[in-house]
Amino acid sequence: DIQMTQSPSTLSASVGDRVTITCRASQSISSWLAWYQQKPGKAPKLLIYKASILESGAPSRFSGSGSGTEFTLTISSLQPDDFATYYCQQYNSHSRSFGQGTKVEIK
Amino acid sequence: EVQLVESGGGLVKPGGSLRLSCASSGFTFSTYSMNWVRQAPGKGLEWVSSISSGSDYIFYGDSVKGRFTISRDNAENSLFLQMSSLRAEDTAVYYCARAPGHGENSMDVWGKGTTVTVSS
Numbered sequence: 001d002i003q004m005t006q007s008p009s010t011l012s013a014s015v016g017d018r019v020t021i022t023c024r025a026s027q028s029i030s031s032w033l034a035w036y037q038q039k040p041g042k043a044p045k046l047l048i049y050k051a052s053i054l055e056s057g058a059p060s061r062f063s064g065s066g067s068g069t070e071f072t073l074t075i076s077s078l079q080p081d082d083f084a085t086y087y088c089q090q091y092n093s094h095s096r097s098f099g100q101g102t103k104v105e106i107k
Numbered sequence: 108e109v110q111l112v113e114s115g116g117g118l119v120k121p122g123g124s125l126r127l128s129c130a131s132s133g134f135t136f137s138t139y140s141m142n143w144v145r146q147a148p149g150k151g152l153e154w155v156s157s158i159s160s161g162s163d164y165i166f167y168g169d170s171v172k173g174r175f176t177i178s179r180d181n182a183e184n185s186l187f188l189q190m191s192s193l194r195a196e197d198t199a200v201y202y203c204a205r206a207p208g209h210g211e212n213s214m215d216v217w218g219k220g221t222t223v224t225v226s227s
Contacts, residue, residue, distance in 0.1 A: 034213035049213035
């Protein structure tokens with residue numbers, strides 16, 4: 001099975017900061033990677049799919065990049081609504097695994 | 108409005124069974140692959156199972172293989188998860204989620220989840 005590892009696990013940042021989260025796959029997944037945002041008590045929301053395509057309705061301050069085994073999610077200017085937990089997920093294989101999550105906290 | 112609504116969660120004893128349902132509306136359910144994803148209390152997301160639009164392809168995570176069965180009724184626009192031999196570690200919020208289709212298998216629409224608690 002493909003293992004997904006996110007870093008950092010927790011990130012403290014201020015409004016207006018540029019934030020980058022990394023996701024590494026244990027083997028190549030081409031560009032079959034999605035990023036989700038989840039707030040406490042709520043279902044996840046799709047932000048980015050196919051590594052770099054912004055989901056309709058997601059703010060343009062979110063961007064994704066990478067291919068193969070290394071991927072990044074960038075928030076260009078952190079907004080109050082962005083404090084949440086972010087998950088990457090691979091769907092290259094039939095077993096669709098998630099990363100362990102990165103919690104973005106207020107500094 | 109595109110919507111998924113899960114139901115069927117509850118308290119069940121270890122070794123017991125439970126059947127979850129996911130009712131869809133606002134889109135042509137029969138043309139989309141579907142997924143179950145769970146989240147244990149205070150933990151991250153775990154993919155549970157996927158089923159193709161016509162039920163031709165079905166996949167399970169290792170932790171539920173042989174115990175859980177995914178199915179769908181396209182006439183009723185519904186997705187199901189039959190869970191048996193339940194364990195304490197199956198305690199979680201269970202979400203159903205849609206794959207966008209056209210070769211894209213991320214999850215673009217999610218329900219609000221239903222809670223399963225396995226405890227004696």
